[in-house]
Amino acid sequence: MRVTLGAAVAGAEPGLQAANALCGACVDLLGLDGAAISMIHDGFSHGTFGASSESSRRVDEFQFTFGEGPCFDAAAGRQAVMAPDLDSPSETRWPAFAGAVLGDGIRAVFAMPIMLTSVCVGALDLFRAQPGPLTAERLAGGLMAGNLAAIPLLDLIASTKSDPVDDEDPWLQLAELDRLEVYQATGMLISQLDVDAAEALVRLRAHAIATNQTASQVARSIVDRRLVLERDDIDERRSR
Amino acid sequence: MSDTRERDIIHAFVGLSNELVDGYDIVDLLTDWTENCARLLDVAAAGLLVADGRGVLHVVAASSERTHYLEVFQLQRDQGPCLDCFHAGTAVSVPDLQAEAHRWPEFARVAESVGFTSVHAVPMRLRDTVLGTFGLFGTTPGALNDEDLALAQALVHVASVALVNERSASDRQLVNAQLQHALTSRVVLEQAKGVLAAVGHLEMEDSFTVLRRYSRDHGHRLTDVAERVVKRELPGQELIDYARTASILF
Numbered sequence: 001m002r003v004t005l006g007a008a009v010a011g012a013e014p015g016l017q018a019a020n021a022l023c024g025a026c027v028d029l030l031g032l033d034g035a036a037i038s039m040i041h042d043g044f045s046h047g048t049f050g051a052s053s054e055s056s057r058r059v060d061e062f063q064f065t066f067g068e069g070p071c072f073d074a075a076a077g078r079q080a081v082m083a084p085d086l087d088s089p090s091e092t093r094w095p096a097f098a099g100a101v102l103g104d105g106i107r108a109v110f111a112m113p114i115m116l117t118s119v120c121v122g123a124l125d126l127f128r129a130q131p132g133p134l135t136a137e138r139l140a141g142g143l144m145a146g147n148l149a150a151i152p153l154l155d156l157i158a159s160t161k162s163d164p165v166d167d168e169d170p171w172l173q174l175a176e177l178d179r180l181e182v183y184q185a186t187g188m189l190i191s192q193l194d195v196d197a198a199e200a201l202v203r204l205r206a207h208a209i210a211t212n213q214t215a216s217q218v219a220r221s222i223v224d225r226r227l228v229l230e231r232d233d234i235d236e237r238r239s240r
Numbered sequence: 241m242s243d244t245r246e247r248d249i250i251h252a253f254v255g256l257s258n259e260l261v262d263g264y265d266i267v268d269l270l271t272d273w274t275e276n277c278a279r280l281l282d283v284a285a286a287g288l289l290v291a292d293g294r295g296v297l298h299v300v301a302a303s304s305e306r307t308h309y310l311e312v313f314q315l316q317r318d319q320g321p322c323l324d325c326f327h328a329g330t331a332v333s334v335p336d337l338q339a340e341a342h343r344w345p346e347f348a349r350v351a352e353s354v355g356f357t358s359v360h361a362v363p364m365r366l367r368d369t370v371l372g373t374f375g376l377f378g379t380t381p382g383a384l385n386d387e388d389l390a391l392a393q394a395l396v397h398v399a400s401v402a403l404v405n406e407r408s409a410s411d412r413q414l415v416n417a418q419l420q421h422a423l424t425s426r427v428v429l430e431q432a433k434g435v436l437a438a439v440g441h442l443e444m445e446d447s448f449t450v451l452r453r454y455s456r457d458h459g460h461r462l463t464d465v466a467e468r469v470v471k472r473e474l475p476g477q478e479l480i481d482y483a484r485t486a487s488i489l490f
Contacts, residue, residue, distance in 0.1 A: 002294075078424060079417050118428045118470060136412055143293050143416075180299065180307075180314055183427050184444060187434020190470060197431055197470055223307075223434070223444070 001029055001141045002171070005148055009170040015159075018152040018170075019050025026126060026145050027052045030138045033106065034127035036060035037114070037149050038071035041121040041198055044157055049122075050149075059104050060125050066096040070111035071123035078120045080143060081111040085131035107131040110139075112146030114153060116198040117177075117186050124149045147174060157198075158206045176215045177201065185219035193231050203229055245280070249391065252276040253398060265461035266422045267429055268452065269402055270301035277376070277395050278303035281388050284356065284379040287313035288399065289322055290364070290372035290423065293416050297326060297372065298423050300403075305433075305445040308354045312347075313375060320347035322373040325361035329370045331393070334359040335383035357381045362392045364400050366409050371400060371419065425463040432466035439476035440489070450483040457486065 008025035012018040023035040034056030037049045047064055051057035063069030070081040073093070083091060086098040086107055101109065108131050111123040124146040126134075134142060151170045176182075182204065189200035207229060208218045221227035252273070270288055278286040287302040287309070299313045316322040321344070325332040334340050335358050341348035351359065358378035364371045374396045376384070384392065403422055408414040429451070436447035455465040468474035483489040 079420065080413075115424075118424055118431055118467075139413065140293060147294070175296075178296070178298075180310055180430055183430035184434040184437070187431035187436075187470065188438040189434075190431065190472065191435045191438035191476060194472075196472070223437075 002144060004029060005141070005145050006169055006171050009148055009151055010168070014155040015152055016050060016156065018155065019149065020052070021050075022145060022149055022152065023050045023052040023056065023124075026124070026142070030126060030134070030141050030145075031128070032126050033129045034059060036125050036127075037122060037153065038063060038069075038111075038125055039122040039153060039156075040071060040075050041119065042196070044121065044198070049156060050152060055104065056127060059101055059106055059127055062097050062100040063094075063125075066094070066100070068094040069097040069125075070094070070109050071125055074111035074113045074123040075120040078113055078115070080113065080139070080146075081123075082133065083109045084133045087131065101127075105129050110134055110142060112142045112149075114146050114149045116150055116154070116201045117183055119196065119198040121153060121198050122149075150174065150177070154202060154205055157202050158209075173215075177205070179216050179219065181219040181223050182215055185222040188222055189229060193229060248276070248280055252280060252395065263461070264402070265425075265455075265463050266402065267301055267425045268455070268462040270399060270422075271303075271452075273395070273399050273402070274301050274303040277374075277392065280395075281376055281384065281392055283360075283376040285309050285377045287375045287377075288364070288372065289313060289316060289326070289375065290403065290419055291326065291370070292420065292423055297323065298426065300372070300422050300426050305448040306354075307444050309377075312351050312354055312356065312377070315347055315350055316373075316375070318346070319344045320351075321359045321361040322375045325363050326370055326373045329363050329365065331363065331389065332359075332361045333383055333389075336381040338381075351377070355379050358383075360384050360389070360392070362389070362396050364396050364403075366400055366404055366415065369415070371404065371415075374399070425466075428463060428470055429466045432469040435469050435476045436479060440480035440483075442480075442489070446489065450479050450488060453486065453488050454479045454482055457482075 005025050008021040009018045012021040019037050026035040034052050036051040036056045039049050040046050048057050048060040063071050074081045086102055106127045108128040110126040113120045114122045126142055151173055186197055186200040204218055205215055208215045274286045285304050288300050289297040290300045291297050297317045321332040321334050337348055337357050356377040358381050360376040362374045404415050404418045432451055433444050433447040437444055455462045469476055
């Protein structure tokens with residue numbers, strides 16, 4: 001499962017295509033009828049990014065139409081949110097969203113958090129026509145895919161065009177970001193650039209890609225005070 | 241067993257169980273616990289590594305926040321006695337790291353560069369599941385005796401109860417959520433250390449001391465303070481100023 005999910009992201013163009021591919025792989029691997037990636041974080045544009053199909057995109061977008069849904073709860077609680085049966089009388093969390101989703105033939109929704117360091121920036125939403133819980137193995141797969149979704153989201157946020165690391169295993173990229181020195185360096189950037197934790201990680205990774213280094217190498221330079229990123233660094237890059 | 245040591249051991253157990261009664265901060269509590277363990281077992285450093293939902297090991301708490309030590313702990317995500325202990329679910333003893341360097345060349349090189357010459361790794365279990373591993377690092381070669389190993393295993397069991405509510409042990413999803421909470425707390429703490437290091441031009445270990453003292457002196461949980469610093473709700477400068485006034489920093 002881990003290998004297939006990784007291959008889906010690695011085999012596609014970075015950003016939206018990789019997000020779509022990851023959603024498609026989830027549908028196949030986890031016995032679903034749809035999957036989509038919601039992005040919800042202040043400072044970045046909100047909405048549905050990747051999706052396994054147009055109908056899944058539509059279902060996911062109901063959350064933004066009504067301003068309620070499992071992706072918001074997953075982000076707020078930084079943990080998976082399960083709705084095994086939206087048609088159950090005991091399911092009262094998102095009445096408007098549930099009504100619309102049921103109208104599209106979806107009964108079960110599961111939202112997996114997508115973390116950028118300590119910040120949950122969105123959720124991988126899994127849709128199924130049949131009600132019922134996710135098996136333990138499928139839940140583990142969903143959480144894994146939620147972790148992996150951070151990579152295409154980072155590419156989207158940073159609008160990375162030509163990606164020098166696109167042939168690299170996305171799990172390795174993820175492991176590079178998940179390190180003490182990266183957390184410490186993002187903390188330093190929060191103060192130095194006056195940005196939030198997610199944006200700090202975006203800047204760190206953008207610098208790594210631009211200078212052909214790993215995130216860990218850049219983080220060490222920042223922590224050892226051999227490198228100071230400029231405040232307007234990303235604006236220049238975006239306007240190119 | 242000497243009277244002092246016996247008293248220290250009782251203190252370590254009772255301290256932990258008292259803390260468990262009311263709302264506690266898991267990282268702060270486990271940091272205390274690793275400090276107690278390192279002293280009791282007479283090792284230079286101790287670190288607790290816990291696995292996430294994918295089975296990747298992360299540092300949750302350490303007896304010393306020295307960055308070089310933390311790196312030795314983190315390195316065992318890829319190789320080392322702690323990783324072997326986690327996979328096997330049984331203790332791994334390396335009384336002389338130099339003699340067994342070929343088993344984990346990169347780990348041995350880095351561990352020796354910071355002065356560690358012996359390692360003992362004890363598994364942290366919850367019924368049939370291995371949650372993580374507790375590493376004890378010495379600066380002189382030598383094995384822990386059976387009594388010390390048994391003590392380490394007992395202390396690790398108590399810590400596992402702090403980490404995961406035993407009543408939820410059969411619910412894998414709940415266990416994962418509790419572990420994830422501790423791991424996210426650690427990430428927030430590392431970020432807050434970074435913020436203070438940048439604001440006050442501090443070393444990372446001094447940042448940790450400032451965060452911990454500020455939290456305790458103000459009756460807040462360490463993780464809550466770290467979270468507010470990272471979200472820029474609590475200015476890092478306020479903690480630095482407090483630390484200077486309270487003579488934590490000079």
